[in-house]
Amino acid sequence: xxxLKYAKLRGRIKExxxxxxxxxxxxxxSLITVSKKLTGRSQFTSEDIKKWCSLLDISLKDVGIYFFA
Numbered sequence: 001x002x003x004l005k006y007a008k009l010r011g012r013i014k015e016x017x018x019x020x021x022x023x024x025x026x027x028x029x030s031l032i033t034v035s036k037k038l039t040g041r042s043q044f045t046s047e048d049i050k051k052w053c054s055l056l057d058i059s060l061k062d063v064g065i066y067f068f069a
Contacts, residue, residue, distance in 0.1 A: 006038045009066045012056045026055055 010020075017023040024034040036042035044052075049067055052058070058066055 005040065005069065006066075008069060009052075009056075010038060012058065012066065016056050023055070027051065 013020055013023045017026060020034050020038070021031045024031045027034065033042070037044055037048065044067060049063060050060075053060060053063060053066075056066075
């Protein structure tokens with residue numbers, strides 16, 4: 001279910017970085033950490049959301065579409 005929840009976010013990652021691994025490297029974190037967040041095994045903090053939005057060029061007004069849909 002969580003995979004579907006973050007489908008739009010995964011699409012944005014692929015669009016901007018090609019792979020989740022490349023995105024994780026840009027974030028300065030591991031692929032495991034990114035994967036855990038995208039599968040719902042780890043929660044996003046407000047700082048995570050801000051950093052992810054910045055790297056993915058997601059407007060803060062669109063946060064709900066990507067993180068809370």
